[in-house]
Amino acid sequence: MASIIGVSSLYPSPSPDLSRRVFPFPSPSPSTPEKPHFCGLRASTTKGFGACFCALGRSRPAKQLSLLIPPSAVASPNSVLSEEAFRGLGGFSSSSLVGDEEEEEGGGEEYGSEADESEGESYDGSDEELAIANLGLPRQLVASLEKRGITHLFPIQRAVLVPALEGRDLIARAKTGTGKTLAFGIPIIKGLTQEGQQTRRLGRLPRALVLAPTRELAKQVEKEIKESAPNLSTVCVYGGVSYNVQQGALSRGVDVVVGTPGRLIDLINSNSLHLEEVKYLVLDEADQMLAVGFEEDVEVILQKLPSERQNMLFSATMPGWVKKLARRYLNDPLTIDLVGDHDEKLAEGIKLYAIPTTATSKRTILSDLITVYAKGGKTIVFTQTKRDADEVSMALTNIIASEALHGDISQHQRERTLNGFRQGKFTVLVATDVAARGLDIPNVDLIIHYELPNDPETFVHRSGRTGRAGKEGTAILMFTSSQRRTVKSLERDVGCHFEFISPPSMQEVLESSAEQVVATLQGVHPESIQYFLPTAERLTQELGTNALAAALAHLSGFSQPPSSRSLISHEQGWVTLQLVREPGYSRGFFSARSVTGFLSDVYSAAADEVGKIYLLADEQVQGAVFDLPEEIAKELLNKQFPPGNTISKVTKLPPLQDDGPPTDNYGRFPNKDRGSRDRGFSRSSRSRGGGWHSDGDDAFRRGGQRFRTDNNWTKPSSRRSDDDWLISHRRSSRSSSFGSGRDSRGFGGACFNCGRSGHRASECPNK
Numbered sequence: 112m113a114s115i116i117g118v119s120s121l122y123p124s125p126s127p128d129l130s131r132r133v134f135p136f137p138s139p140s141p142s143t144p145e146k147p148h149f150c151g152l153r154a155s156t157t158k159g160f161g162a163c164f165c166a167l168g169r170s171r172p173a174k175q176l177s178l179l180i181p182p183s184a185v186a187s188p189n190s191v192l193s194e195e196a197f198r199g200l201g202g203f204s205s206s207s208l209v210g211d212e213e214e215e216e217g218g219g220e221e222y223g224s225e226a227d228e229s230e231g232e233s234y235d236g237s238d239e240e241l242a243i244a245n246l247g248l249p250r251q252l253v254a255s256l257e258k259r260g261i262t263h264l265f266p267i268q269r270a271v272l273v274p275a276l277e278g279r280d281l282i283a284r285a286k287t288g289t290g291k292t293l294a295f296g297i298p299i300i301k302g303l304t305q306e307g308q309q310t311r312r313l314g315r316l317p318r319a320l321v322l323a324p325t326r327e328l329a330k331q332v333e334k335e336i337k338e339s340a341p342n343l344s345t346v347c348v349y350g351g352v353s354y355n356v357q358q359g360a361l362s363r364g365v366d367v368v369v370g371t372p373g374r375l376i377d378l379i380n381s382n383s384l385h386l387e388e389v390k391y392l393v394l395d396e397a398d399q400m401l402a403v404g405f406e407e408d409v410e411v412i413l414q415k416l417p418s419e420r421q422n423m424l425f426s427a428t429m430p431g432w433v434k435k436l437a438r439r440y441l442n443d444p445l446t447i448d449l450v451g452d453h454d455e456k457l458a459e460g461i462k463l464y465a466i467p468t469t470a471t472s473k474r475t476i477l478s479d480l481i482t483v484y485a486k487g488g489k490t491i492v493f494t495q496t497k498r499d500a501d502e503v504s505m506a507l508t509n510i511i512a513s514e515a516l517h518g519d520i521s522q523h524q525r526e527r528t529l530n531g532f533r534q535g536k537f538t539v540l541v542a543t544d545v546a547a548r549g550l551d552i553p554n555v556d557l558i559i560h561y562e563l564p565n566d567p568e569t570f571v572h573r574s575g576r577t578g579r580a581g582k583e584g585t586a587i588l589m590f591t592s593s594q595r596r597t598v599k600s601l602e603r604d605v606g607c608h609f610e611f612i613s614p615p616s617m618q619e620v621l622e623s624s625a626e627q628v629v630a631t632l633q634g635v636h637p638e639s640i641q642y643f644l645p646t647a648e649r650l651t652q653e654l655g656t657n658a659l660a661a662a663l664a665h666l667s668g669f670s671q672p673p674s675s676r677s678l679i680s681h682e683q684g685w686v687t688l689q690l691v692r693e694p695g696y697s698r699g700f701f702s703a704r705s706v707t708g709f710l711s712d713v714y715s716a717a718a719d720e721v722g723k724i725y726l727l728a729d730e731q732v733q734g735a736v737f738d739l740p741e742e743i744a745k746e747l748l749n750k751q752f753p754p755g756n757t758i759s760k761v762t763k764l765p766p767l768q769d770d771g772p773p774t775d776n777y778g779r780f781p782n783k784d785r786g787s788r789d790r791g792f793s794r795s796s797r798s799r800g801g802g803w804h805s806d807g808d809d810a811f812r813r814g815g816q817r818f819r820t821d822n823n824w825t826k827p828s829s830r831r832s833d834d835d836w837l838i839s840h841r842r843s844s845r846s847s848s849f850g851s852g853r854d855s856r857g858f859g860g861a862c863f864n865c866g867r868s869g870h871r872a873s874e875c876p877n878k
């Protein structure tokens with residue numbers, strides 16, 4: 112028999128020899144997520160690369176699908192016949208899809224004739240043909256899937272089904288949340304179920320083995336298989352928990368074992384797990400096995416398996432080790448790639464935003480983003496380090512219920528946390544990348560990359576925790592100004608596009624908070640309401656709608672008025688003001704120095720304390736916005752201004768010149784300072800780990816984490832002074848430019864009177 116190695120998610124293959132054919136391809140639409148349209152095949156094979164044409168089942172605009180066959184990843188010319196993956200479902204109805212009910216229960220009535228007719232022909236998929244009930248699958252399987260709302264195959268499931276049922280070895284890749292688990296699960300469940308009751312003896316040895324890189328993923332695969340096939344015995348083995356329960360389950364007899372490599376090896380070595388009857392091997396997230404240092408363990412396990420088996424390998428990328436695995440352990444594998452090399456790697460339905468931040472403003476912005484963008488739904492915030500995950504979660508807890516998840520948390524607590532999050536007991540999970548891969552948590556609305564991920568793959572996997580199974584979701588990337596280039600690289604590498612946003616305004620935060628409170632109020636039990644009616648009536652009489660407004664304010668967490676907040680840095684206690692100079696009063700070139708000069712003339716304390724200054728983008732109007740501490744701003748607004756100049760507090764930022772003028776060294780931070788800081792952002796400083804491990808027995812096995820020097824992909828520690836730089840930039844602008852004694856020799860602004868730099872208006876020679 113052949114072997115199946117697992118299916119992982121997606122990612123652009125680094126292999127330069129990957130050839131691509133692009134085909135119109137329907138994908139699950141948010142409106143009908145459960146009914147993706149499938150495609151048949153009009154094959155063309157050129158230079159050994161398989162290709163298929165997928166015909167749309169309806170008139171929706173076609174999406175692009177590519178079927179990629181990297182020659183280096185496959186074992187023989189045969190295996191590049193990837194059109195096999197999309198052969199009409201009818202093509203195997205007479206053999207592979209023979210319903211086991213026919214054999215076991217005399218059923219199997221629902222598949223056949225139509226499919227038979229399409230054998231060997233192009234296949235124009237339709238809802239009917241993708242209906243799981245029509246595929247001759249075990250009735251129990253169809254019923255349990257239907258119970259979970261799974262009635263039609265997803266694309267990767269469709270592509271894998273035929274070759275898998277024919278016993279082919281497979282290498283597969285598809286986007287996040289597109290149903291890869293059932294892509295291998297359905298054929299395996301069918302195969303095992305078909306073997307009949309006689310194999311269900313006590314103490315039976317496992318016939319299917321699924322390797323997963325993390326405990327959480329292993330648990331999830333186990334859950335998916337258990338729920339789909341309650342008739343089979345599925346056991347999950349992983350580290351961090353006692354051996355006894357797992358050994359007991361294995362000894363009672365098992366059909367499917369799902370596990371992480373470390374614990375699997377321990378159980379094999381202790382004679383608790385015997386692999387000699389394994390017929391199906393799935394290697395899920397194969398490239399991640401490499402990334403967390405499991406390559407040796409995986410090979411040890413593969414060598415212990417019977418040679419007659421079917422292998423399915425799911426891998427987002429094809430690093431050398433995965434290719435070597437495929438060559439060494441797979442038999443003539445068929446490669447199915449539903450991601451492609453150049454297309455967007457993110458699942459559809461994920462809306463992407465990017466937001467510039469600084470280290471100090473991050474946390475305030477974070478809670479506001481969650482309030483405004485998650486709208487009370489589930490959010491996962493990804494940090495780079497375990498410490499950050501703890502700290503961010505702690506800081507959030509005062510505002511929104513949140514929990515941390517990372518590798519230093521005990522396995523039991525990790526499971527409790529994940530369950531609580533799944534069940535909606537709290538709405539914000541702050542996690543390291545331990546949660547980035549594979550976790551399937553229903554209805555996560557928002558992903559926040561609190562720090563940039565280490566590489567594009569991690570970005571895709573983190574983001575892929577939302578927008579699953581055809582649903583919609585939002586991902587927001589927080590970055591500092593020096594990480595702009597990395598954000599651009601990310602767009603290029605992932606084939607995505609960010610919409611750049613500003614921090615939510617206080618108004619938006621207040622409105623969203625109120626909306627969420629209103630939604631919560633709608634869930635209050637009518638009986639509870641009765642208890643409070645008399646008080647509510649009295650309050651309404653006394654205070655009118657103010658009573659309700661006060662309740663909303665309190666429940667929104669705004670019992671006290673919101674403190675002022677900069678619109679530029681989003682720091683609390685700061686206010687953003689706008690200076691506008693009327694055209695008739697122009698004194699030539701207007702720059703940030705004009706602002707500092709103006710301030711020093713009007714109220715020197717303001718010049719001392721001014722934060723970032725941005726010029727207005729409006730060519731017709733000379734002006735700028737700038738930050739001041741709240742008290743100083745109040746004082747300034749009470750001053751008399753020279754004619755033609757207005758200063759006002761703004762509640763929304765006007766259009767600004769991008770990043771301010773490049774030569775702007777208001778506050779004396781010439782670009783060379785920035786450059787030298789950037790140069791300090793070196794490879795050697797990037798040594799700290801990302802803070803997660805995948806298996807307690809294999810704690811802190813890691814390796815393979817990569818970073819790019821070409822476009823600034825960062826290791827966790829690269830956060831170091833990047834953010835600090837921004838802060839010191841502004842703070843030292845205060846101390847160095849406008850330092851003690853306000854010595855005019857140290858004056859870094861421009862004269863308000865003549866516009867030249869180096870002196871104040873009071874000392875202007877043209878006065």
Ligand SMILES: Nc1ncnc2c1ncn2[C@@H]1O[C@H](COP(=O)(O)OP(=O)(O)OP(=O)(O)O)[C@@H](O)[C@H]1O
Pocket residue numbers: 119120121144145260261262263264265268285286287288289290291292293548549550551575576579580
């Ligand atoms: N045909 C289907 N119809 C409806 N829902 C499905 C279907 N197949 C799978 N699902 C659901 O879609 C969700 C995502 O599936 P799964 O976790 O297998 O995705 P994945 O591709 O492995 O994602 P990732 O790459 O992130 O690991 C699961 O909740 C699963 O139950």
